[in-house]
Amino acid sequence: MLRAERDGAIIMTRDLDFGAYLVVAGRTRPSVVQVRAKRTSAGRYARLVLQALEQTSYELERGALVTVDFERIRVRLLSYPSYEQ
Numbered sequence: 578m579l580r581a582e583r584d585g586a587i588i589m590t591r592d593l594d595f596g597a598y599l600v601v602a603g604r605t606r607p608s609v610v611q612v613r614a615k616r617t618s619a620g621r622y623a624r625l626v627l628q629a630l631e632q633t634s635y636e637l638e639r640g641a642l643v644t645v646d647f648e649r650i651r652v653r654l655l656s657y658p659s660y661e662q
Contacts, residue, residue: 581607605640
């Protein structure tokens with residue numbers, strides 16, 4: 578996590594612990610994309626992730642926790658209230 582913060586990287590994970598840690602610790606970096614999609618094809622998974630990255634790039638650059646599934650994309654700015662797209 579420290580390396581991602583230092584390098585300005587975004588962590589992409591299916592593990593919900595990354596996001597929980599950021600929120601509980603009050604951190605604003607690094608941004609995390611949590612993918613909560615059920616089992617699916619690699620192509621469908623890739624389209625879902627790319628769509629989420631495109632739609633939330635502004636927020637991810639500023640520090641955000643983005644949770645993605647096939648029904649919605651939820652964004653929680655790490656220094657502001659959350660909202661849904």
